[in-house]
Amino acid sequence: MGQYFQEIISNLKTYLEYLKGMGITSLPSSGIKFEGLPSPQILSLEEIRKELGDCKRCKLHRTRRTIVFGEGNPKTNLMFIGEGPGYDEDVQGRPFVGKAGQLLTRIIQSINLQREEVYIANIIKCRPPQNRNPEPDEIQSCHPFLMKQIMAIQPKIICALGTFSAQTLLKTDTKISALRGKFYDLEGIKVIPTYHPAFLLRNPERKKEVWEDMKKIAEWLINNKIKEME
Numbered sequence: 237m238g239q240y241f242q243e244i245i246s247n248l249k250t251y252l253e254y255l256k257g258m259g260i261t262s263l264p265s266s267g268i269k270f271e272g273l274p275s276p277q278i279l280s281l282e283e284i285r286k287e288l289g290d291c292k293r294c295k296l297h298r299t300r301r302t303i304v305f306g307e308g309n310p311k312t313n314l315m316f317i318g319e320g321p322g323y324d325e326d327v328q329g330r331p332f333v334g335k336a337g338q339l340l341t342r343i344i345q346s347i348n349l350q351r352e353e354v355y356i357a358n359i360i361k362c363r364p365p366q367n368r369n370p371e372p373d374e375i376q377s378c379h380p381f382l383m384k385q386i387m388a389i390q391p392k393i394i395c396a397l398g399t400f401s402a403q404t405l406l407k408t409d410t411k412i413s414a415l416r417g418k419f420y421d422l423e424g425i426k427v428i429p430t431y432h433p434a435f436l437l438r439n440p441e442r443k444k445e446v447w448e449d450m451k452k453i454a455e456w457l458i459n460n461k462i463k464e465m466e
C-alpha cells in the first residue's frame with residue numbers, strides 16, 4: 237500500500253511540475269493555489285525572451301556563447317522542437333542552422349512549407365559542451381520557457397525531433413523508434429515524434445520513416461482544413 241501511495245504522490249508531483257511549466261499555478265475545480273508561483277498568464281514571445289534574460293538558471297550558461305531562443309512564425313500551426321544548439325547554432329544564435337538544420341529545412345519543404353512559416357525551437361537553449369546529451373537538471377531548468385513559448389504560439393501540431401525532445405514533451409522514457417510516427421496529446425496540441433535530422437545524417441536509410449511521419453503531418457493539416465500557415 238505504501239508503494240501505491242508513493243507512486244500516486246510521484247505522479248501528482250510530475251503533473252504539478254508540468255502545470256507549473258505551462259504557467260498554470262492554480263486548479264480552478266478544487267481552488268488549490270500554489271503559493272509563491274507567478275500568476276498564470278500567456279506571455280508574448282518577446283516577453284518570454286525578456287524574462288529569460290541572460291539566463292544562468294543551469295550550468296550550461298558557463299560554456300555557451302549565445303542563447304538560442306527559437307525563431308519562426310509566432311502564429312504558426314506547426315512547431316518543430318529539437319534537442320539543443322550545436323556549434324553553428326551557438327555561434328549564430330539561431331536554431332538548426334548547421335548541416336542538420338539544412339536537412340530540417342529540406343524536410344519542412346518536403347510538405348510544401350517554408351522554414352519561415354513554422355516555428356523552430358529546442359528543449360534546451362544553450363549548447364552543451366562537446367554537444368553532449370542534455371542532463372536532467374538542465375532540461376528541467378529550461379523546460380518552463382519552452383512551455384511558455386508553446387503557450388504563446390499555440391500550434392496545432394508539434395513535431396518532436398529526436399529522443400530528448402519526444403521524451404521530455406511526452407514525459408516518457410520510451411525509445412524514439414517506438415514513439416515516432418504516432419500522434420500524442422499535449423494539452424490539446426498534437427505531438428508527433430520523429431527522428432532528429434542529425435541522426436538522419438548518420439543513418440540516411442531512416443529518412444524514409446521521417447518522410448512517412450511528415451506525410452502524416454501534412455495529411456492532418458489538410459484533413460483539418462489547415463491549408464496554409466497563418
Ligand code: SF4
Pocket residue numbers: 288291292293294295296297303360361362374377378
Ligand atoms: S539551457 Fe536554458 S536554463 Fe540553462 S542557462 Fe541556457 S537558457 Fe538558461
